[in-house]
Amino acid sequence: MSRRKQARRSASRKRGCGSSPSSSPSFEVDRRDFVKIGIGALASLGLGETILLAPGETAAAETKPVQQVAPKTPHDYARAKRTPSVCLNCSTVCGIVGYVIDGRVVKLAGNPADPNNGQTICAKGQSGVSINVYPERLVYPLRRVGRRGEGLWKRVGWDEAYAELAERIGKCLGEGVPEQVAIHYGRSRISDVIERFMNAIGSPVILNHRALCSLNKRAANYASIGDADWETVDAERTKYLLNFGSNFYEAHQGHIHFLKRVIRGRFDNGAKLVTFDVRLSNTAGRSDEWLAPFPGTEGAVALAMARTMIDAGEFDAEFLTKWTNYRPDQLKRFLKPYTPAWAERTSGVAARDIERIALEFARCRPACAAFTNRGSHAHYNGLNNDRAVILLNALAGSIGQPGGYCYGEGERIDPLHFPPPEPSPPKLKTRTDLEDPPEYPLANLWQKMKVGELAYDYLQRKRALLQVYLTYTLGSPTTWPEGRSLAVAVLKDERLIPFHACSDVVYSETAHYADLILPDATYLERWGLDTRNSYEFRPYVALRQPLTPPPAECVSFADVLIQVARRLGGDAAKYFSFEDHEEYVRHQCRNVPPGDCADGFEYLKKHGVWIDPRRPLSRGAFARPLTRAQLEDAKTDDATGVISRAGANGKAEPIGVWVDGQALQGFKTPSRKFEILSSTVAEQSAKVGVEDDGLPHYVPVPAHENLPADRFVLTTFKWNVHTQARTAPQKYLSEIVHDNPLWINAATARRLGIRSGDLVEVTTYRPKGNTYRATGEKLGSARIRAFVTEGIHPRVLAASNSLGQLFGGRAATATNGPRSAGPGYDEQLVAEDPELESLVWWDRREHGRGAGYNLNAILPIQPAPVTGMQCWFDTVCSVRKV
Ligand code: SF4
Numbered sequence: 001m002s003r004r005k006q007a008r009r010s011a012s013r014k015r016g017c018g019s020s021p022s023s024s025p026s027f028e029v030d031r032r033d034f035v036k037i038g039i040g041a042l043a044s045l046g047l048g049e050t051i052l053l054a055p056g057e058t059a060a061a062e063t064k065p066v067q068q069v070a071p072k073t074p075h076d077y078a079r080a081k082r083t084p085s086v087c088l089n090c091s092t093v094c095g096i097v098g099y100v101i102d103g104r105v106v107k108l109a110g111n112p113a114d115p116n117n118g119q120t121i122c123a124k125g126q127s128g129v130s131i132n133v134y135p136e137r138l139v140y141p142l143r144r145v146g147r148r149g150e151g152l153w154k155r156v157g158w159d160e161a162y163a164e165l166a167e168r169i170g171k172c173l174g175e176g177v178p179e180q181v182a183i184h185y186g187r188s189r190i191s192d193v194i195e196r197f198m199n200a201i202g203s204p205v206i207l208n209h210r211a212l213c214s215l216n217k218r219a220a221n222y223a224s225i226g227d228a229d230w231e232t233v234d235a236e237r238t239k240y241l242l243n244f245g246s247n248f249y250e251a252h253q254g255h256i257h258f259l260k261r262v263i264r265g266r267f268d269n270g271a272k273l274v275t276f277d278v279r280l281s282n283t284a285g286r287s288d289e290w291l292a293p294f295p296g297t298e299g300a301v302a303l304a305m306a307r308t309m310i311d312a313g314e315f316d317a318e319f320l321t322k323w324t325n326y327r328p329d330q331l332k333r334f335l336k337p338y339t340p341a342w343a344e345r346t347s348g349v350a351a352r353d354i355e356r357i358a359l360e361f362a363r364c365r366p367a368c369a370a371f372t373n374r375g376s377h378a379h380y381n382g383l384n385n386d387r388a389v390i391l392l393n394a395l396a397g398s399i400g401q402p403g404g405y406c407y408g409e410g411e412r413i414d415p416l417h418f419p420p421p422e423p424s425p426p427k428l429k430t431r432t433d434l435e436d437p438p439e440y441p442l443a444n445l446w447q448k449m450k451v452g453e454l455a456y457d458y459l460q461r462k463r464a465l466l467q468v469y470l471t472y473t474l475g476s477p478t479t480w481p482e483g484r485s486l487a488v489a490v491l492k493d494e495r496l497i498p499f500h501a502c503s504d505v506v507y508s509e510t511a512h513y514a515d516l517i518l519p520d521a522t523y524l525e526r527w528g529l530d531t532r533n534s535y536e537f538r539p540y541v542a543l544r545q546p547l548t549p550p551p552a553e554c555v556s557f558a559d560v561l562i563q564v565a566r567r568l569g570g571d572a573a574k575y576f577s578f579e580d581h582e583e584y585v586r587h588q589c590r591n592v593p594p595g596d597c598a599d600g601f602e603y604l605k606k607h608g609v610w611i612d613p614r615r616p617l618s619r620g621a622f623a624r625p626l627t628r629a630q631l632e633d634a635k636t637d638d639a640t641g642v643i644s645r646a647g648a649n650g651k652a653e654p655i656g657v658w659v660d661g662q663a664l665q666g667f668k669t670p671s672r673k674f675e676i677l678s679s680t681v682a683e684q685s686a687k688v689g690v691e692d693d694g695l696p697h698y699v700p701v702p703a704h705e706n707l708p709a710d711r712f713v714l715t716t717f718k719w720n721v722h723t724q725a726r727t728a729p730q731k732y733l734s735e736i737v738h739d740n741p742l743w744i745n746a747a748t749a750r751r752l753g754i755r756s757g758d759l760v761e762v763t764t765y766r767p768k769g770n771t772y773r774a775t776g777e778k779l780g781s782a783r784i785r786a787f788v789t790e791g792i793h794p795r796v797l798a799a800s801n802s803l804g805q806l807f808g809g810r811a812a813t814a815t816n817g818p819r820s821a822g823p824g825y826d827e828q829l830v831a832e833d834p835e836l837e838s839l840v841w842w843d844r845r846e847h848g849r850g851a852g853y854n855l856n857a858i859l860p861i862q863p864a865p866v867t868g869m870q871c872w873f874d875t876v877c878s879v880r881k882v
Contacts, residue, residue: 075099075106084111084608086530086544088523089124089730090723091187092255093530095608096121096128098547105129105524105547113609115536116257123721125256127732131522132548134729135819135833136809137506138519139552148500149492149513158553158563161501161516165560166567168468168499169201173568178202179432180465184455185209185472186479187726189528189544190558192413192420193581194472197561199425200575201568205435205464210449212480214253215869216377220386221407222446223678225399225622226668228407229447230254231390232533233369234619235261236269237403240361240368243275244298244389245375249283250720252373257535265403272364274357276301276349277375278715278873279743279798280791289357292793295713295873296701297347298376299385302392303698304343304351305358307335309395314362316397322659323622324394325669326676326695334695346698348793358392365396367403378872380701380769380864383442383681387696394674400620408533409618413541417612418529418588425575434464440868441684451868453481453861454772456490459497469500472557473520475725477509478805481870484857485780488513503557506729509807518560521550526558527585537619540611541592543585543604552829556581626656626663634663642672685866690770692866702769703776703876707795712748714764714877715798716855722802728812728851729805731836738814738842739849740800741787744879748795749788752881756788759882762797762855764875767862771871780858783882785849797879803852809836814851816840 080099087094087108095114099107108128110119141161146152172180182205183194191208198206210218218229230253235241241262248258265271275287276298284290293301309315310332320328340351361368370392376385390405398404434455436444443449456476458464477483477491490496491513502514511517528544550556555563558581565576578584585601592600592610604610616624626634626643634645634655641658656665657672666672670680682694704713718724721733728734742762744754754760763781768774784799792798805812810819816839819832842848862871 075101077107080106083545083547084113084543084606085524085547086528086542086608087121087125087128088187088189088544089128089727090251090255091253092117092257093189093532093542094121094125094256095542096125097608098524100547103548105132111542111608113607114542115534115538115540115609115611116254116532117260120256120260122256123736124723124727124733127721127727127730128524130730130732131505132524132551133830133833134506134809135830135836136729137554137830138504138511138517139554139829140519141553142517144515148494148515149488151512153517158555161518162560162563162567164516165468165501165564169564170568172203172467173201173572177465177467179205179430180467181205181470182207182434182466182468183470183472184452184474184476186474186724188472188557189523189530190556190581193558193561193584196420196425196575197565197572199428200565200572202428202430204428204430205432205466206448207435207450207452207455208448209452209474210447211443211451211863211868212453212870212872214374214377215443215449215867216379216382216864217372217374217386218447218449219383219442219867219869220372220377220390223383223681224387224390224394224669224675225407226670226675227409228533230407230533231371232406232408232535232537232619233258233371234401234403234406235265235271235369235535238265238269238271238367238369239364239403241265241271241273242357242361242368242370242389242392243273243277243283243287244302244370244372244385245277245377246371246373247277247281247283247375247717248373249286250281251718251723254532254535257532261535272360278713278793278796279717280789281717282720285791291349291353293347293349294704294793295715295796296379296381296385296704297343297698298372299381299388299696300338300343300346300698301349301354302370302385302388303335303338303696304340304354305361306331306388306391306395307338308340308355308358309362309392310335312359312362314359314365315395316365319394319397319399323399323667323674324676325671325673331676338698346700361392362396366398366401368396368398369393369403369405370396371405374872378869379874380703380767380771380862380871381699382864382869382871383867384696384699387678388698391676391696394676399674400622402619406537406619408537408539409621413529413531413588417591418541419591421578421584421587423575425571432464434458437868439688440863440866441687442681442866443868445680445684449868451863453870454863454868456487457772457861459490460486466496467498469497471500471502471510471514473504473726474502474510475508477513478854479724479801479856481856481859481861481872482779484854486861503560505554506808508725509805512807518557519552519554521546521554521556524548525550525554526556527581528558529585529588534618537617538611538613538615539618540609541604542609543589545605558584622665622667624665626665630655631663640671681866688866690865701871701874702774703765703767703874707876710878711765711876712795712797712879713873714762714855714859714875715796715873716801716859717798718802719800722800724802725805725808728802729808731811731833731840734811734814734851735842737800738803738852739785740803740852741785742879743787743789743792743798745792745794745796746788746790749786752879754786754788754879754881756786758786759783760786760879761882762858762877762879764858764860764877766860767871767874767876770865771862773860776876779860782853782855782858784853784855797877799853799855801856804854805851810840811836812851814840814842814844814848816843816846
C-alpha cells in the first residue's frame with residue numbers, strides 16, 4: 001500500500017468515516033506507520049517525517065467522560081514580571097500589561113498609560129493568556145508532501161523553508177515578473193514591513209481585507225471630510241448619539257475605547273442613545289430606543305431626518321454656509337423628495353419617529369453625533385447611506401465640537417516621526433488588476449482598500465497570474481463569501497496558484513491549502529508599533545513587544561520577510577540590512593524622547609505608549625489657522641478661496657481655505673470644505689459608467705426591490721467574544737459562544753411553522769444590479785438550527801459569523817478528547833492542556849451543540865458599485881423547516 005493510501009485509510013479509520021458523529025469508533029494506530037496523524041503529533045514530528053491533517057482530525061478517538069480538573073491555585077502576582085504591549089485579539093489594539101510568571105503569561109490587563117482603553121480590556125483581550133500555550137499551535141515549518149489540500153505534511157527546517165521562498169520569489173524577479181508574487185493578509189499590523197518587502201522586490205500585489213470590512217465607511221468619510229478612515233465621536237461629552245448600524249457594545253474598530261466613553265456620556269452626562277439596526281444586538285438592547293429599518297434603507301431615514309431639520313429650521317446655518325460646499329437653499333431643494341412619509345414607506349420606520357428623533361438630535365446641537373458602522377454601509381448603496389448620516393452632523397454643526405462628531409489626525413505610524421531604517425525602497429508606481437481593479441475606482445483612491453473578495457475570481461479568470469502566493473493571518477476559506485467554494489477551488493488549483501506559503505499560529509483552513517506552512521509568533525510574542533484614532537484627540541504610539549519569546553521554531557512573519565529578503569540578495573537585501581524586526585522597530589523609535597529611560601525605544605518598552613504633548617488637540621483641526629510659514633509662497637484661487645502651495649513633487653497642493661478673512665486649514669477635500677456635493681465621487685463613478693451627480697442620494701438595493709413574500713434578507717453579525725477566524729481556537733471564548741443559530745422573527749416563524757430548535761434550510765441567491773454575477777440565481781443551501789425571537793426585523797434572518805470552523809483545534813471544532821491518538825507528545829515544545837482533553841463540553845458527542853455553522857459558505861460575492869465593498873447584508877434568501 002502506498003504511504004498516501006495508508007495515511008488516508010488510517011485517517012478514515014480514526015475519524016470513523018461513515019459513522020454518525022456521536023459514534024465512538026475504536027481503532028489502533030499502527031505505531032510503525034511512517035505517517036503520523038493528528039495535530040498533537042505535530043509536537044513530536046521529526047525532521048523529514050510526515051503527518052496527515054484533515055478536517056475533524058482533532059477529533060478524539062473515543063468519547064471520554066468529562067473529568068474533574070484539579071482546582072487552580074491563585075497566581076502570586078507579586079512575582080510576576082509586568083510588560084506593557086498591545087492586544088490584537090481584535091482591531092481595537094488596546095494597550096495591555098502582561099503578567100509573566102516562570103516564563104508563562106498568566107494574566108493580561110489594560111495598560112493605564114494607554115489614552116484610549118486605560119485599564120479596561122474585554123473578554124477577548126483577557127483570553128490572550130491561552131494563545132501562547134495553545135497545545136495545537138504550529139511549532140515548526142511543514143512542507144506539503146501529498147496533493148494540495150490532502151493534509152499530508154513533512155517537517156522541514158527553516159533553512160529549507162527560507163531557501164524555497166527565496167528561490168521561488170527570485171525566479172519571478174529573474175523572469176521580470178515581480179508582480180507574480182503576492183502577499184495577502186488579514187489583520188496584520190505589520191503592513192509597513194510587508195510594503196517595504198514588496199517595494200524592495202518590485203511587486204505592488206499586496207491584498208488586504210478592507211473591502212470585506214470597512215471600505216464604504218472609510219470612503220464616505222473621505223468623500224465628506226477628506227480625512228479620517230474612522231470618526232472619533234466625542235461620546236463622553238455628548239448629549240445625543242444617533243447610531244446607524246454600529247454594534248459597538250460588541251465589535252467596533254474602537255470597541256472598548258468608544259464604549260467606555262459612551263457609558264460615561266450616557267450615565268454621567270445624560271446622553272440619549274438611539275440605535276437603528278435590523279437586529280436587537282447587544283448595543284440595540286442597551287440603547288434608549290431601538291428601531292429596525294429594512295436592511296440598506298438607513299440612508300433614506302437619514303435623508304428624511306435631514307429634511308426634517310431643514311424644514312423646522314433646526315440646523316446650524318452658519319456651519320452650513322461657511323464650511324460646506326452646498327448652500328442651504330440648494331440643500332433644501334436636494335432634500336425635497338425625501339419626506340418622512342417617503343422614508344417610512346421605504347424603510348418601515350414610522351415617519352413620526354423619524355421626525356421626532358431628528359428634532360431631538362438637532363436640539364442637542366452641537367453636542368450630538370450621528371455615526372455608522374457595517375450595518376449601514378455593507379450594502380450596495382452603503383457609500384451614500386453613510387454620507388447621508390454624516391450630513392446630519394454638518395447640519396447640526398457638530399463636526400469637531402465637544403460632544404460632537406469628531407475625527408483624529410495622524411492616526412498612522414507616520415514615517416516622518418517614526419523613520420524606518422535607511423535606505424528605504426522607492427514606492428512603486430506600477431499596478432495590476434488584482435490589487436487595483438479598474439471597475440472599482442474608489443477602492444484605492446484615498447487608501448489602499450483593494451477589492452479582496454474578487455481576488456480569487458480574478459485568478460480563476462486569469463485576469464492576474466501568480467507564481468508565489470504568501471498568506472498571513474488570512475482566513476479566506478472560513479470568513480469570506482463563497483470561501484468554501486471559490487476560495488478553496490482556487491487555493492487547491494496548482495495551475496492558478498503554483499506555490500502557496502502560509503504563516504499562521506494554528507493549522508487553519510488557509511494553511512490546509514498551502515505548500516509550505518510557516519509557524520507564526522502570536523501577537524504576544526512579537527514586535528511592532530501600533531496606534532488608533534485617539535479618543536482624547538492627541539495622537540499616540542504604542543509598542544507591541546514580546547511578553548515571552550516564541551516557542552519551538554515559531555517566527556514572526558516580519559522576521560520571515562527580513563530573512564527571505566537577505567537570501568534574495570541584491571536590491572532586496574540592501575533594504576533589509578538590520579538584524580531583525582526588533583532592530584527595525586528600535587530604529588523607528590529613535591525620535592521618541594527618552595523621558596526617564598536611556599532612549600525612546602527603552603521608553604516605549606517601559607511605558608508601552610508615547611503621547612506627543614506638543615501636538616495640538618486634533619478635534620476641530622479644520623478650523624485651525626494656517627501658520628505664517630505655511631502661507632509663505634502660498635497661492636489662493638480667487639473663485640474658491642482654496643490656498644495651495646507647491647508640494648515635494650513641485651505640484652500645487654491645497655493646504656487650506658479662506659473663511660471670513662482667515663486662512664484656515666479646512667477639511668482635506670478638494671474644496672477644503674465639508675463636501676455635501678462630491679465631485680470626486682461623481683467623476684470616479686462616471687469613469688465606470690455609474691450615474692452619480694455627487695450628492696448622497698438614496699439608491700435602492702436592486703436585489704431588494706419587489707422582494708417576494710417568501711424571500712428574506714440574510715445578515716450576519718459578531719459576538720463580543722469572537723473575531724472572525726481568530727478566536728474560535730481560544731477555549732475560554734468558544735466555551736462562552738460556540739453556537740450560532742439562525743435568528744427568525746416570531747411572526748415570520750409562526751407563518752412558516754418554525755419553532756426555536758427546529759432545523760431549517762436556508763437557500764441563498766446571487767445579487768442583482770451592477771455587481772459581480774448579478775443573476776439572481778440560486779447559490780447554495782445550508783441547514784441550521786432556528787432561534788425564534790422578537791428581536792429581529794420580520795424580513796431579516798441573521799446568524800453570527802466566526803464559527804463553524806473545520807480546523808483550529810479542539811476548542812474551535814468542538815472535539816473533546818486527547819490531542820491525538822498518535823505517538824506521544826514532546827511536552828518540552830507545547831504541553832497538553834488537560835481542559836481541552838476533558839472539558840470541551842460543547843462537543844456533540846457529549847450532547848453539546850457543536851462548533852456552530854459557517855454561513856459565509858453560502859453568501860455570494862457582491863462588491864458595491866464604484867467602491868467594491870462586499871455587500872454582506874444584501875443577500876436574498878429563502879427558508880424552510882426541514
Ligand atoms: S477590544 Fe480588542 S484589542 Fe481591546 S482588549 Fe478586547 S480584543 Fe483586545
